[in-house]
Amino acid sequence: MTGLPSAKMSTRRVRQSGNCPRAATIVATAILSIAIAGFSTPTAGASPLTEFYDAPVAAVDTATLGEVVRSLPVNSPKGFGLGFDIERILYRSTDTHDQPMVVSGYTMTPTAPWVGPGPRPVIAYAPGTSGMADRCAGSAVLGTVGSSPAILPLLLAGYRVVATDYQGLGTPGGHTYLNRVASGRALLDAARTADVEPTTPVVLFGYSEGGFASASAAELASTYAPELNVRGAYVGAPPADPTLNIDTLDNTRLGSAALFTVDGMINAYPERAAGIRDLFDSDGIAALDAAQNWCTTDPAATATVRTTELTRDGRPLTEQLSNPVLAEITETNTVGRIAPAMPVYLSHAVEDDTVPVEQSRTLLGRWRDLGADVTYREYDLPAIPVEGANHLPGSLAAYDDVMPWIAGLVRAGVELAGTTR
Template sequence: MGNCVRAVMMVSAVMTVVAVSTPVASADSLRDFYDAPVPTIAAAAPGEVMRTKAVNSPKGFGLGFDIERILYRSTDTHDEPMIVSGYSMTPTAPWPGPGPRPVIAYAPGTSGMADRCAGSAVLGTVGSSPAILPLLLAGYRVVATDYQGLGTPGGHTYLNRLASGRALLDVARIADEDAPVVLYGYSEGGFASGAAAELAATYAPDLDIVGAYVGAPPADPTLNIDNLDNTTLGSAVLFAVDGMINAYPERAERIRSLFDSDGNAALDAAQNWCSTDPAAGDIVETSDLTRDGRPLAEQLGNPVFAEVTAVNTVGRIAPSMPVYLSHAVRDDTVPIEQSRTLLRRWQESGADVTYREYDFPALPVTGANHSPGALAAYADVLPWIADLVRES
């Protein structure tokens, strides 16, 4: 684990310097890339690339990777075609192994709701690069999704099972047809990777998916409210409600009706936040925002929420490929009970799951106990992936 952690810290510093010193595309040209209409979307196949734009830096900032932004076609919650943005990073060195270069379909963690925090945006590319560096150094191509509504027009459908899972499967389709694929995600990305693993057999049977890494997933919406409410992590609760509103516009009025004027103002404001914004770190107490004064956790039995949370729970379908599931025991952002519940549900359905818990001493800072589980997992997951692609 030590080498992986040091590599991540090193590239984080490098990418931060590069972000300041390397010319990037103008904001206007980037907005054109994301926002210009794609008139052929109706005729496009899932995963078909509709537009590309090279990151304005030679060979991945001198680190030996070709990087480009992509727009591709996917399918939304209502089975309608949608345009999703993302990016591709490919090592310039030849793949040393047999067969085509393996592909990591990468689902990023929570970055916020605003377009500027999308993984393929200038801010997002710098933020996500340290997380995928160990995968790139192993020689894999990484193709990443921004999810619906991050970068591209429309609201982000945060923690929506169908939209997130399909977006990850479709970004995998941009790679070589015969390449082995591994789904990979942590936190929000773990949710998307788990959702994609469940959907793959029916939505993307053409892909050669050899495994899925699912890290610290908020798999069941009903298990992830109490620990965030009345804390500086409460913006994630607002993101979750906004994700429902964005994914189900036909339910938006009913959802909003449960909140008072301050609550609706907070939901509207959160649509424009990145997780790193100061406002996203303010304490959110949902009992101050609901119309009846009850906290959001007590509202989940209301049919307005219950129907949505039920269809967006991961763990009801057995993945058709091996899964590596991991979580830090003292995670204070996504409770360990999420993975323990998901493990039980998947095992009961017959899934092939390798499970690992990491028991670190708790850090005395709210939210600081979430990321260590992602760093620790590299030492276990990278050999697991190598075995999968070797046997494929």
């Protein structure tokens, strides 16, 4: 399908030596460069940005999917000398109730001409977890929290990057954290904002929460955005099944993500909010309300969370997921029920202590059973004796594999387009 050797049933564990110096250098450069951009622009609380995100958008009901309804070029000379044009955007998407919604994001485009084959490819980028508050949005800080690691290598390869903030990050309303439909649609509509030609290669790209969104978009693409030429999807360390992740987070300093998960359900399904909140006691409700205003960099978001101390019946959150109040929501937001119509590169670090590797192994099995074209890699990296520190290395290790995989997709797409003219 891609012009590459068939990887439909490929499974290989890759043992990485040392600290992946090449990938680490790339990511460090990315973080530094985009952090410069973030620090050189107004903060999310400044008046121009507050108006950009919060002012009502009258045209959203009549806008087409992916239509940019507001934009704000970043006040920088050609991307601060980096050679990128940067723009914040608001665009139209569709929520879990099939209603129009406004989503924020940003686009970065290299100023140099594209020298590769065919049109300049578009990377639809889904960021990792940054929190629940508007100030956590990747576009508000230009990626200094959740978006940095992937962006610069993609830009240096000449690709245009269009990133989503997801529903409710930046824009009014609550963030629908780990909602399969809302995040998948938001990512596909971010790709639509690029106003691409029919032959323009589009690649979905995400790690962690972004991996979940990329996987969701890959499943939805053929029905929600059939006109896009989605050549493939990189899915890194996705928390694809809520029932497999809560235990890992509970009773740890990573437990804020468990609270984010419940808050995401409340925000996505307001008609069920009362029933969900009723599963928690007064301390639990207070914790859920507080977490709505956290970013992952906040000290409060790193406190140990024990969900047995927050639920009304004293059972942990993982057991609450089978409660009729949550069971249908949990099932609806599990990825792996639909075969992506394009090749997928799925990867995970074996020692990941935030999103367990069983997530990807289970997703792989489900997609394989459905006949999906999946290349799978596990990275056997040295364990770091710091809680939560074994999640990011999996994203670093994947660069050396994913970047040439994307380049192969682009070449194959151009060759295919040439033979069908």
